[in-house]
Amino acid sequence: MAANESAPRAQEGTGVTPLSGVGSAVWYDPNADLELGEPPAAEAVDPDAERERFEDARDRARAELERERERTAERVGEDEAAVFDAHKQFVDDPQIIDGVEAAVDDGLPAEHAVDAAFEDPIAQFEGMDGRMAERADDLRDVRDRLLRLLTDADRVDLASLSTGSILLAERLTPSDTAQLDSERVAGFATIEGGRTSHAAIFARSLGIPAVVGVGEDLESIDDGADVLVDGEDGAVIADPTPDQRERAAAGRDVEIREEPVATADGRSVEVAANVGTLAELEGAVAQGADGIGLFRTEFLFLDREAPPDEDEQFEVYREALAAFPEGRVVVRTLDVGGDKPIPYLETPDADNPFLGQRGIRRSLGPDADLFETQLRALLRAAAAESGTLSVMFPMVATVPELEAALETVADVAADLESEGIEHERPELGVMIETPSAAFIADELAERVDFLSIGTNDLTQYVMAAARENERVADLRDPCEPAVLRAIERTVAAADAGDAWVGMCGEMAGDPDLAPLLVGLGLDELSMSAVTIPEVKAAIADLETDTAEALANRATDAATRTTVYEHVNTTTDQ
Amino acid sequence: MERTVTVVPEDGLHARPAAKFVETANEFDADVRVAPVDGDDPVDAASMLAVTSLGVASGEDVRLIAEGDDAEAALDDLEELLTTPETESAAESSSGT
Numbered sequence: 036m037a038a039n040e041s042a043p044r045a046q047e048g049t050g051v052t053p054l055s056g057v058g059s060a061v062w063y064d065p066n067a068d069l070e071l072g073e074p075p076a077a078e079a080v081d082p083d084a085e086r087e088r089f090e091d092a093r094d095r096a097r098a099e100l101e102r103e104r105e106r107t108a109e110r111v112g113e114d115e116a117a118v119f120d121a122h123k124q125f126v127d128d129p130q131i132i133d134g135v136e137a138a139v140d141d142g143l144p145a146e147h148a149v150d151a152a153f154e155d156p157i158a159q160f161e162g163m164d165g166r167m168a169e170r171a172d173d174l175r176d177v178r179d180r181l182l183r184l185l186t187d188a189d190r191v192d193l194a195s196l197s198t199g200s201i202l203l204a205e206r207l208t209p210s211d212t213a214q215l216d217s218e219r220v221a222g223f224a225t226i227e228g229g230r231t232s233h234a235a236i237f238a239r240s241l242g243i244p245a246v247v248g249v250g251e252d253l254e255s256i257d258d259g260a261d262v263l264v265d266g267e268d269g270a271v272i273a274d275p276t277p278d279q280r281e282r283a284a285a286g287r288d289v290e291i292r293e294e295p296v297a298t299a300d301g302r303s304v305e306v307a308a309n310v311g312t313l314a315e316l317e318g319a320v321a322q323g324a325d326g327i328g329l330f331r332t333e334f335l336f337l338d339r340e341a342p343p344d345e346d347e348q349f350e351v352y353r354e355a356l357a358a359f360p361e362g363r364v365v366v367r368t369l370d371v372g373g374d375k376p377i378p379y380l381e382t383p384d385a386d387n388p389f390l391g392q393r394g395i396r397r398s399l400g401p402d403a404d405l406f407e408t409q410l411r412a413l414l415r416a417a418a419a420e421s422g423t424l425s426v427m428f429p430m431v432a433t434v435p436e437l438e439a440a441l442e443t444v445a446d447v448a449a450d451l452e453s454e455g456i457e458h459e460r461p462e463l464g465v466m467i468e469t470p471s472a473a474f475i476a477d478e479l480a481e482r483v484d485f486l487s488i489g490t491n492d493l494t495q496y497v498m499a500a501a502r503e504n505e506r507v508a509d510l511r512d513p514c515e516p517a518v519l520r521a522i523e524r525t526v527a528a529a530d531a532g533d534a535w536v537g538m539c540g541e542m543a544g545d546p547d548l549a550p551l552l553v554g555l556g557l558d559e560l561s562m563s564a565v566t567i568p569e570v571k572a573a574i575a576d577l578e579t580d581t582a583e584a585l586a587n588r589a590t591d592a593a594t595r596t597t598v599y600e601h602v603n604t605t606t607d608q
Numbered sequence: 609m610e611r612t613v614t615v616v617p618e619d620g621l622h623a624r625p626a627a628k629f630v631e632t633a634n635e636f637d638a639d640v641r642v643a644p645v646d647g648d649d650p651v652d653a654a655s656m657l658a659v660t661s662l663g664v665a666s667g668e669d670v671r672l673i674a675e676g677d678d679a680e681a682a683l684d685d686l687e688e689l690l691t692t693p694e695t696e697s698a699a700e701s702s703s704g705t
Contacts, residue, residue, distance in 0.1 A: 117624040124630045124656035131657060156657050163663065170622075170660055384692065 048224065048249035050269030051235040053565065056222030056244035057280050058201040060260045060273075063193070065204075065211065069182050071150060077142025089135055089145040092184040096126050099180065103213045109314050110213075111240040113337060115233065118173070118209045125177040130156070146185040153178040176208040196220055201262040203253060212237040222246075222264035224271045226253050238266070242318060242565050246271050291323045296571040298553060302579050305363070305559035306571050309539055313351060316358045319564040323571060326362030326422070328487070328561020329539040330355055332369055332409065341379055342405055348412035349419075356420040363423040365487065365537070365561070367466065368409055369402065370394045370429040380405075389492075389501065394430025394466075399439050410447045411458075418459035425462035427487055432471040434478050441482065464534070468492035473521040480532025487561075488525055490540025494518050513542040514598045516590070519555075523590045526556040537561060549573035550605050554586030581605060610673045611683050612645055613690045621664035625689070630656045632685050638676030640686065645669035653686070 074080075100119045108116035125131065134152030139145060153174055160171035182188070193214040196202065202223035204211070212234050215223075220243055228234050228247035238245035244266040256262055256273045263275040272279060297303045307328030308319035319327060335343045335351060343351075356364050371377060372385075372393030381401055385391035398406035410426070417424035428440045444463060451458040464485035467473055473493065480486055490513045495502045497518050500510035512518075522538075529536035537559030542548055544562025546569040552560060553574060560570060588601045617625040633640045633653035641650035644662055650673055651658035664670055670690070674682045 117627065120627040120631070121623055121656065124627045127634075128655050128657045129652060130655050156661075159661060167660075167663055174657075388693065 045265075045268075045270040045272045046249050046252045048246040048253075048269050048271060049229060049235075050266040051245045051247055052238050052243060052266040053569070054222075054242060054244040055263065055265045055267065055282070056201065057261065057263045057275065058199040058221030059197075060203050060256050060258055060262045061196060061200045062258050063202055063204040063207075063211070065179060065208075069179060069186065069188055071146055071182070071186070074143050074147040080139075080142050080144055082139050082142070085139040085143075085145040085148070086136060088185060089139065089149070089181075092145065092149075092181050093126050095184050096177075096180050097123055100126070103210055107209070107213045109312060111237055112311065113334075115209070115236055115240075118233065121173060122177050122180075122209075125174060126181070146182055149178060149181050149185065172206065172208065176210055180210065193220075201264055203256060203262070207234040209233045209237075215241065215243060217241040217243050222262075222266070224249050224253060224262070224264050226251055239565070242322075290572075291321070291568050292571045292575075293323045295325050296574050298574055298577040298579050298582070300579050302553070304553055304557070304574050305537070306567055306574070307363070307365070307537075307539075307559060307561040308564040308567060309561050310355075310564070313354055315564065316355060319567075320358055322564040322567040324359075324362075324564060324567055326359045327355060327364040327366075328537055328543075328559055329489075330364055330366045332366060333371060336369060336371070336377055336405075339378075342408070345408050345412045345415075348409060349415050352413055352416035352424070353419045356416055356422045356424055359422045360420070361422065363425055363462075365425040365427055365464070365485075365539075366413060366461075367427050367429050368395070368398060368413075369405060371397060371402075389495070394468075395428045395436055395440055396430060398428070399436060399443075403443075406443060407447060410444055411451065413461060414444075414448060414451055414458040415456060417461040418457045423462060424459075425464060425485065427464040427466050427485070429466045429489070430468055430492075431465045431479065432469045434475065434482070437465055437479055437482055466539075467521075467525050468496065470497050470521065473497075473525050476525040476528035477531060480528045480534040483534055485535045485537065486525055486529045487559075488522055488536070488538045488540070488557075490518070490522075490538060490542040493521060493540070497521055512595055513540065514548070514551075514589075514602070515595050516592055516598060519551075519590050519592075519598065522555055522557075523586070530556065535559065544570060546570050546573040547602060550577055550582045550585050551589055551602055553577055553579070554582030554584070555590075556583075556586075609675070609679045609683060610671060611687060612669050612671050613687050614669050615664055615666055616691050616693055618666050618693070620666045620668065621659055621662060621670070621690075626656060626659050629686065629689055630654060630659055632689055633682065635685075636674075636676070636678045636682035638674045638679040638682045640672065640674045640679075640682050643671045643673070645671050 100123050104116050104119035131152050135148045138148035138151050157171050157174045160167055193211055194216050196219050198219045199221050201221050204225050206225050206227040222244035224246045225234060226249055235247055244264045246264055246266055246269050249271055260273050263272040263279055295303060296306060305325050307326045308324040309329040310316060310319055310327055311331040312334050335348060372388045372391060413426050431437050448460060462484040464483050464487055465479045466487050466489045467476060468489040494511055494513045498510045498515060500507035526536050535558040538557050539561040543560040544566040549570050585601055585605045589598045592598045615621060619625050640653040642653045643650035644664060653659060672683055672686055
């Protein structure tokens with residue numbers, strides 16, 4: 036037989052995670068049990084009772100949405116959780132309620148009334164384009180939730196799929212994806228959806244292999260078939276060959292290394308994870324992180340009426356530290372800007388909040404009390420566990436700012452000492468995010484234990500290209516010579532000032548750039564947990580000499596194009 | 609009582625900003641309606657469906673019309689909400705580095 040017949044044809048879609056999974060296909064049709072059938076005769080319907088059933092379904096829908104909101108906020112983030120707020124508003128929408136009640140009064144049971152009341156709005160949104168059409172999905176999701184509650188249809192329990200399932204579906208709604216358990220689901224593929232769909236964002240956050248937007252060909256795969264989902268290449272393969280299967284089973288061709296890694300010639304590089312919630316710690320450990328290189332603390336402060344007190348924060352920092360008994364956890368002090376919706380903070384509007392009062396500028400100003408409380412909790416946590424706690428300050432632009440922050444640490448330590456409370460001075464560091472900090476990195480390095488380069492902000496500020504502006508997205512590349520030279524300068528300053536130097540932006544998690552970054556002399560790279568195995572593997576393959584030669588060529592380059600040429604030449608060798 | 613406001617959040621009157629807008633409108637006794645400034649009839653600001661269907665984008669003006677005892681307070685709160693940059697860009701700045 037010809038070779039092309041023995042290798043099963045791959046269906047192509049958009050890969051959304053750099054992960055592969057093999058498993059047994061499970062088609063998910065959430066509406067299979069929602070067929071309503073013909074309504075009974077109007078005389079047989081008691082409108083009052085039906086109104087009550089509808090009220091009851093709305094109550095339960097609200098409670099479910101609240102739970103899913105919390106679960107999503109914890110596992111994925113506030114942005115993705117917000118969709119459930121919109122759904123709650125649809126549940127309480129006066130137009131929908133009026134529509135349902137009118138239909139009930141006309142003699143329809145509540146479920147048929149709900150179905151009818153949503154029909155026109157869904158059609159209306161479907162007829163619009165782009166993002167408006169996505170609202171139709173939201174409405175369908177809300178309608179189906181109400182119908183399920185009204186008909187007592189079993190919810191297909193995505194949370195209890197058998198281990199090793201590959202979920203196949205037309206689309207996955209936010210409610211669906213909120214239930215997925217990354218331990219059980221080996222992957223999913225959907226007919227519809229794009230890179231920025233809810234399902235894609237969840238998959239990335241939870242580390243689930245996923246391909247979306249495959250098209251209707253996906254329906255050719257039967258329930259129970261063996262399926263490979265390759266989230267890196269965006270391919271779905273039914274009945275994969277043993278060879279294909281083996282490669283997928285190896286995760287993504289890369290083993291997870293729990294031990295710290297060094298280059299082939301023995302230079303150690305710490306590989307750590309960026310996390311924004313406690314829930315992400317587990318994933319960081321599972322991917323073989325040596326520690327946490329960026330622990331964002333904003334999640335502690337958002338979406339509440341009052342700031343967390345010292346004890347609450349202490350417990351959170353202690354828990355993070357406990358996850359890495361022999362490692363290091365680098366905590367960034369509160370980084371909020373003028374555009375943060377924190378109800379208990381005065382955050383005046385600013386024309387350009389990214390150039391406004393954010394990070395340390397607030398901690399030394401209007402948020403001085405919060406800063407002090409956070410530092411007290413951090414100093415106490417540093418003494419409570421065996422791992423190394425490090426604390427870094429965001430958005431520092433001047434030496435006096437850093438000195439004021441260090442002085443606050445000293446004051447807090449003195450207070451704790453006189454109160455007889457157990458504490459320890461953590462490692463202290465500065466984030467290099469502003470061009471100013473990169474220029475005076477030598478002055479900063481002399482005063483602290485470490486520097487950590489935040490390449491996302493550093494790139495936006497060095498290139499004067501706002502992070503949220505798509506029109507200048509092309510300029511926002513950390514391989515621009517100007518950014519590389521800022522990094523080179525920072526590393527040299529750290530070495531001279533006897534400080535270690537790390538990096539905690541997107542750049543650090545790109546395995547293709549690992550040779551360049553090791554060559555530049557970074558001691559630590561911190562990234563989304565999911566890319567840690569690749570980066571560790573890339574470092575282990577590396578000769579320091581080759582890496583340094585690459586870094587020299589790259590920092591001498593006049594254009595980004597030349598930088599990439601050098602990077603690709605080294606990677607291909 | 610009536611006011612014209614430019615919508616600042618990047619998402620316009622969709623998704624989260626819309627949910628917040630509707631939630632806020634519901635907090636007041638006043639009857640609040642909203643309309644794109646050029647044309648279309650005002651719709652019920654307390655209806656997610658109605659507000660979303662306007663399709664108002666960032667940078668566009670809307671008319672807010674409120675009637676009732678706390679109409680002024682309602683307009684104040686809604687105006688503040690519509691003129692505050694959305695939290696998504698904020699969340700991004702904090703989640704970034």
